[in-house]
Amino acid sequence: MDLIGSGGLIVLIASIVVAVLILLAILLIFVRSWYKVAKADQALVVVGRTQKGVGGSSSRIAVITGGGALVNPLTQRAEMISLRARQIKIEPTAQSSTGVTVNVNGVALVKIGSEPELVRRAAERFLSQDAAIEQFTTEQLEGALRGVVATLTVEQLMMDRQKLSDQIAEGIKHDLLSQGLILDSFQIQGITDKNGYIDALGASEVERVRREADVARINAAREVKARQLATDEANLIEQTAYDRNTAAAAAQVGRARAEADQAEALERAEREQAVLLQGAENKQAQLDADIKKVADADLYQRQRSADADAYGEVKAAEARAEIAAQEAAATRLRAEAEADAVRVTGEARAKAIEAEAEALSRNQEALLAQRALEALVPMMTEFARGFDKVGSITVLGGAGASQHIAGESAAGMRATFDAVEAATGINLRDIIQGQATGRGVAQGLRDDDASSKVPAAAADVAATPATEASPQA
Secondary structure (H helix, E strand, O other): OHHHHHHHHHHHHHHHHHHHHHHHHHHHHHHHHHEEEOOOOEEEEEEEEEEEOOOOOEEEEEEEEOOEEEOOOOOOEEEEEEOOOEEEEEOOEEEOOOOOEEEEEEEEEEEEOOOHHHHHHHHHHHOOOOOHHHHHHHHHHHHHHHHHHOOOOHHHHHHOHHHHHHHHHHHHHHHHHOOOEEEEEEEEEEEEOOOOHHHHHHHHHHHHHHHHHHHHHHHHHHHHHHHHHHHHHHHHHHHHHHHHHHHHHHHHHHHHHHHHHHHHHHHHHHHHHHHHHHHHHHHHHHHHHHHHHHHHHHHHHHHHHHHHHHHHHHHHHHHHHHHHHHHHHHHHHHHHHHHHHHHHHHHHHHHHHHHHHHHHHHOHHHHHHHHHHHHHHHHHHHHHHHHHHOOOOOOOOOOOHHHHHHHHHHHHHHHHHHHHHHHHOOOHHHHHHOHHHHHHHHHHHHHOHHHHHHHHHHHHHHHHHHHHHHHHO
8 A cells, every 4th residue: 555655646746747847848838939039130019018218208119129028919919120221212303493404313221210219100100011111211302302403503413412412311301200210321323414404514514624624734735845944954054064073073083093103103113122122131141141051061061070080980999999809709709619519529429439339239130131121122112113114014824913013023022132141141031030120120210210111112112013013904
């Protein structure tokens, strides 16, 4: 039940809010439809609303400009009236005071006044018929224009149109204000006639003006000519005076220039003479200075030569004494060195002989083997050189060329050993193969480094023919 009651309360509140919103919307619609706003060139005229005037009087016609107001359509009526200016052209026919019929063309600008009283007057007369404003204004302008033209002649009309326009505007101003209208401006655009009166006036005036213009032109030309002659005469007088002054000035300038040239030439001659004198004095001074310089230089040179000769003699004597001392010392050192060399050579030779004798006594067999090997190398070289003359070798049988040459070399070596044994009684085979030969060779290698190359050289010599012959075989 509580929930149902709460829900009903909410629905009731919502209904009230909706109803209020609907009423506000309806009220706004009515207000919007009732509220009238006038434009800038309009006035809002509300009939049925009381408005006080300037003098305190009240009227049932309210005028609102530059704003708006609420208008009750049930008891009030709102109308917009235009405040814009209206251009009205008139072309009336009028007679001048002399009876000449003329056509006058004019244009006027008329509008409803913006004051509430003027708007109220215009609304009372022209609110429902706006075109009546132009008709009323045209009739008023034409009537005023005919009345003013009737008081003037054609010449007066042609001479001062602005005055005519001002008189017409002043004549209808009060009549227009009584209707709530204001005449902003009125201008006469043209005045014509059908009889040619105005043209005749214009022709005579034009001819008069032309004659006066011709006379004025002739007088002006005469005056210009007279002024030109006067100007030429004045110019001639001024030119003559100018030429005279110019000639006098030129003569004076020539005299001054001649005097200046003469003074300059005299001054130049004096300066040149002074320069020549100064040059001569400078040259004489330079010559004296040169002579003195030469004399001083000769004296100085002689002194220097004498000093140099004396110094040279002293130094030569000192040098000769020094050289003699050095030669004596060198001779003494040379003699001592030669004596030492002879002594050292003798001692070295004695030691060498003693060592050789001792070595010979200790290693007789080894030395003999060494000497035999030294003699063996040249022998094998000569033996191998015999194969250099052989172009090619052809071997028939089972052995090759290298084996054949090796066999020949071995046979030759055996024959050599046999020849040595037969001549000297020394068996080289035993010496080479024995222990004594090894010790002798070792001792020989220590004594002489070259003997170590003997077996290798012999082997190379022995192998060379075999190697060279192998490709040819």
